Amino acid sequence: MSLFGTGLRRICAVAAASAAAEMAKLVRSALRQTSTVELRLDWLSSDAERAQFLRWLRKCRPHKATFLATCRRREGGGKFAGGVDHELYWLIQAREAGCQWCDLEVETLHKLPGHSVREYPVPPRVMLSVHDFERTPDLPRGVNLPAHGEVDAVKIAAEARTIQDSVRLLRLARKSKSFVAVPMGEVGLPARILALREGSALAYAPVAAATAPGQVCLDEMKNLYRAHALTRGTRVYGVIGDPVGHSLSPLLHNTAFVARRLDAVYLPFLVRQLGDFLAAVPDFGVRGFSVTLPHKQAILKHLKECEPLAAAIGAVNTVVVRNDGSLYGCNTDYVGVLRTLKKKLQIKGSRTLIFGAGGSARAAALALARAGAIVGICARREEAAKELARSVGGEIVPRRALRTEFFDAILNATPIGMHPHDGISPLSSGELHCRIVMDLIYRPQRTQLLRLAAKKGIATVSGVEMFLAQGIAQWEIWTEKRAPEAAMRRAVLAALRAEENSQQRR
Numbered sequence: 001m002s003l004f005g006t007g008l009r010r011i012c013a014v015a016a017a018s019a020a021a022e023m024a025k026l027v028r029s030a031l032r033q034t035s036t037v038e039l040r041l042d043w044l045s046s047d048a049e050r051a052q053f054l055r056w057l058r059k060c061r062p063h064k065a066t067f068l069a070t071c072r073r074r075e076g077g078g079k080f081a082g083g084v085d086h087e088l089y090w091l092i093q094a095r096e097a098g099c100q101w102c103d104l105e106v107e108t109l110h111k112l113p114g115h116s117v118r119e120y121p122v123p124p125r126v127m128l129s130v131h132d133f134e135r136t137p138d139l140p141r142g143v144n145l146p147a148h149g150e151v152d153a154v155k156i157a158a159e160a161r162t163i164q165d166s167v168r169l170l171r172l173a174r175k176s177k178s179f180v181a182v183p184m185g186e187v188g189l190p191a192r193i194l195a196l197r198e199g200s201a202l203a204y205a206p207v208a209a210a211t212a213p214g215q216v217c218l219d220e221m222k223n224l225y226r227a228h229a230l231t232r233g234t235r236v237y238g239v240i241g242d243p244v245g246h247s248l249s250p251l252l253h254n255t256a257f258v259a260r261r262l263d264a265v266y267l268p269f270l271v272r273q274l275g276d277f278l279a280a281v282p283d284f285g286v287r288g289f290s291v292t293l294p295h296k297q298a299i300l301k302h303l304k305e306c307e308p309l310a311a312a313i314g315a316v317n318t319v320v321v322r323n324d325g326s327l328y329g330c331n332t333d334y335v336g337v338l339r340t341l342k343k344k345l346q347i348k349g350s351r352t353l354i355f356g357a358g359g360s361a362r363a364a365a366l367a368l369a370r371a372g373a374i375v376g377i378c379a380r381r382e383e384a385a386k387e388l389a390r391s392v393g394g395e396i397v398p399r400r401a402l403r404t405e406f407f408d409a410i411l412n413a414t415p416i417g418m419h420p421h422d423g424i425s426p427l428s429s430g431e432l433h434c435r436i437v438m439d440l441i442y443r444p445q446r447t448q449l450l451r452l453a454a455k456k457g458i459a460t461v462s463g464v465e466m467f468l469a470q471g472i473a474q475w476e477i478w479t480e481k482r483a484p485e486a487a488m489r490r491a492v493l494a495a496l497r498a499e500e501n502s503q504q505r506r
């Protein structure tokens with residue numbers, strides 16, 4: 001059993017607020033999800049707020065919960081302006097209010113006589129914390145607690161500049177029982193989620209929204225990623241890209257794993273260098289991953305085998321890691337377009353225009369041409385349009401022809417109109433002569449292009465349909481099971497709706 005118990009107790013909610021009342025609210029909310037809570041006393045704006053909060057804690061604290069008090073000084077990366085004595089004073093007060101643990105920065109320990117905190121009546125159990133907000137330093141081979149029992153656990157929180165940095169921290173967690181690994185920054189986020197399964201005694205999660213890149217809020221840590229339930233047997237999947245922070249793929253895939261009760265998790269990997277991620281695949285136990293910009297083409301040369309269709313498109317968005325560690329690549333954007341359009345249009349024999357000549361335009365053009373459509377390409381760079389039209393046996397359509405020519409369907413495969421540029425459309429109303437307009441963009445769901453089309457009575461298809469279809473196809477490739485499509489759709493549509501509502505409120 002870990003130092004903090006098992007299961008959910010190993011997810012430590014972080015309560016941090018400037019006012020005592022707000023802090024108490026966060027603690028109450030945290031206790032609905034876990035029973036281990038860190039109290040960031042240094043975040044409270046004054047001694048009066050600290051005193052008021054600790055009075056509340058003494059009166060209202062549930063006895064089964066575990067509280068860690070932290071009053072981190074600025075020197076250690078916290079907000080507390082006071083000196084060492086003042087920090088110790090508040091930790092002593094925290095013990096009197098019922099805190100069983102305290103977090104003590106290494107900078108403070110070094111200032112104490114004999115480098116020991118034991119003669120101070122701080123909470124009985126002490127976590128020694130080391131922070132590096134710049135990099136992951138050279139790490140020891142193992143973490144041995146200082147002799148004479150000055151501390152009960154050691155925490156290293158370090159900025160992961162590379163995925164390999166976070167792997168090094170996790171390796172340490174595997175070897176040391178009384179150790180807490182906190183990879184920081186967006187690159188470190190997957191390792192932060194996997195830390196518990198590697199043996200870290202705790203994983204930290206802010207109660208409310210994340211306040212720094214790489215943090216995962218309590219609700220997501222527990223319900224989306226199920227960090228407390230992951231084991232070495234859990235199958236790990238993910239998406240690699242840069243940027244990757246706003247991807248809805250973790251929601252899509254994890255929802256499906258939960259619905260089908262599969263021991264698997266899907267994580268967002270911010271990948272700047274493909275080699276950095278690929279070297280970590282065995283350490284993380286990754287079994288498959290989605291590939292997004294800017295790695296869709298570059299991944300090809302790392303594959304042992306590639307589906308001929310993906311090779312023809314020249315881009316891979318789905319990778320399977322085989323048992324021998326080799327990589328197999330395919331492209332589900334292709335089926336995403338087909339499955340979506342098939343519901344609305346007899347593709348064979350239809351005349352379809354694709355606006356744009358980039359990666360997704362290529363997948364769409366190939367899919368539609370192979371399904372028997374006559375494909376037209378219109379793009380701002382004539383050369384790119386020509387090349388794509390030629391490769392799929394289609395026609396190049398000059399922009400001016402859009403004013404007069406009729407198509408069964410027009411697809412936008414450019415990013416024009418994507419949030420935050422919601423108000424603009426790649427094509428004008430006078431250029432829309434067709435029965436169906438499909439926008440590959442899914443943020444917002446209803447783009448300006450779709451609005452213009454709807455105004456003219458043209459049927460519209462949102463990019464969210466393609467996003468769902470390509471994701472569902474990925475999930476089925478990895479798991480060889482039928483995907484719970486309704487649950488996946490519900491989760492993604494609800495998230496997009498919530499996002500759009502909050503943007504409107506701003």
Ligand code: NAP
Pocket residue numbers: 333336356357358359360361379380381384413414415416418440441442463464466467468470
């Ligand atoms: P990409 O490879 O970068 O291609 C973008 C294309 O748009 C290029 O032809 C580019 O032309 C053109 N373009 C960009 N800005 C333009 C402008 N201001 N005027 C005219 N043309 C412009 O990107 P992609 O991967 O194909 O993605 C395109 C869009 O599809 C993105 O919004 C993406 O989010 C969306 N998408 C959605 C899904 C889904 O599942 N729904 C899947 C994949 C992609 P140049 O080459 O001249 O720059």
